[in-house]
Amino acid sequence: MNNKIKSIVSNHYRIPLAEVLYDAKHGKHTHFELITVEITLESNLTGMGYTYTGGKGGSAIHRLLVDDLAPVLVGQEADKVEQLWKMLNWHVHFVGRGGVTSFAIAALDIALWDLRAKSEQLPLWKLLGGNQTEVQAYAGLIDLNYSMEREQEVIAKKLEQGYRGIKIKVGLDDLERDIQRTRSIRNLIPSDIEFMVDANMKWNVQDAIWIGKAMEDLSVTWFEEPTLPDDFAAFRSIGEQIQIPLAQGENLHTLFEFQAALQTNVLQFPQPDVGTIGGITPWLHVAKLCADRDLMVSSHGMHEMHVSLLAGVPNPGYLEVHSFPIDQYMLHPFQFSNGTARPPDVIGHGVVFDQNKLFSFLLENRFF
CATH class of the missing domain: 3.20.20.120 (Enolase-like C-terminal domain)
Known part of the structure; x- marks a missing residue:
């Protein structure tokens, strides 16, 4: 199987909550955000990853992901998951450790693990x-x-x-x-x-x-x-x-x-x-x-x-x-x-989003 990453699609959604929620430091929650990625290999196998926010910061996460992280993954061997995780961290290490950087890398890393499980024909x-x-x-x-x-x-x-x-x-x-x-x-x-x-x-x-x-x-x-x-x-x-x-x-x-x-x-x-x-x-x-x-x-x-x-x-x-x-x-x-x-008894991690439900909440879509 060709494990090289061919393309990446990334989406940013802002989704309203059914009721306004409160906590002691973040205050009012009216929405949560999803930042999703789909990685496609040269073999056409796909892996899905994502992260989330409590309603703030999603645009910054998505910008880092699409401007700096996703482009360096294209052409890489997807089965080298730990090596790629380290590469992504060092790629933006000078400008950010933790925070927005960790959120953005999470979406990509989860997609890579989905691919690994699918390539082995196993649930994660x-x-x-x-x-x-x-x-x-x-x-x-x-x-x-x-x-x-x-x-x-x-x-x-x-x-x-x-x-x-x-x-x-x-x-x-x-x-x-x-x-x-x-x-x-x-x-x-x-x-x-x-x-x-x-x-x-x-x-x-x-x-x-x-x-x-x-x-x-x-x-x-x-x-x-x-x-x-x-x-x-x-x-x-x-x-x-x-x-x-x-x-x-x-x-x-x-x-x-x-x-x-x-x-x-x-x-x-x-x-x-x-x-x-x-x-x-x-x-x-x-x-x-x-x-x-x-x-x-x-x-x-x-x-x-x-x-x-x-x-x-x-x-x-x-x-x-x-x-x-x-x-x-x-x-x-x-x-x-x-x-x-x-846990879902399906190949991969089993999280597959319903695009029909999410479509109206889409803020930005990017393709590499």
Whole structure:
């Protein structure tokens, strides 16, 4: 088979959410964005990749991808995935490590892994060595501005759908009000259901410790992103002074940031996001780092992709089913029931977008 990359098509979409969502740092979410790529080989085999945003920054990601990254891939051998990932990083290393660069590289890297799995005639999770057909899943809510009536309605629906874990947003300016709200919500959730809280980097060390201690009697599974993600000294200080396990990962955009976070020795629930860390290649490296520390690896966002990654590694933790419904724009539905998700038993990673559903949200299309 001719593995040389013949062409790349890239699309940028901006998709409205069904309702406005809020969190502590990003504020209002009205849309999410998709940046997709399709890589075609000389053999005409195609691979699909993508990344996403919370509604901002997609144009910058797409410009970097189409102006600087995709052109250098054309003509390369697609099966050299790790080598190509390193090449893309070094190609723009001087102007950006992490951030927009990692998002753009992620879309291309995911497409290359799709091609690798298709060339081997295997589902991605089996290519990775997985033999699990189910992954634990929880519902990740973006609910900071919900009324208690709306909160109760949403949680009841998630429990009815079979979720065995619920994550809520915390991070109101008034700490006393925030803990009262958290207690009220905890009372809506049965004690045998996992309960996670996510502060979206809201607090300084003092406030994070205060609210962490105030939640210690609420059977909280984890306290996510209590402070700025790359202030590792602050993160360590919080973890050493509260009893609730800490989680983070979505805002750690390089392998080196994850290494530093793990070296704090207080990160108990690592959550790499394949769309923000640079793709499947670094995601797998993070999973190995976690395994070396006897930690399970969980996920953030892109549940339709992460289900295959978690099923493919020996140390799967929790799959977050995110509030950005990317899976609603796929041809093959995301499979979830009774608290678990199932990886797609199809060749490749199985994420195929429905272009008829996406077409009206297209902002830009580029071809190489």
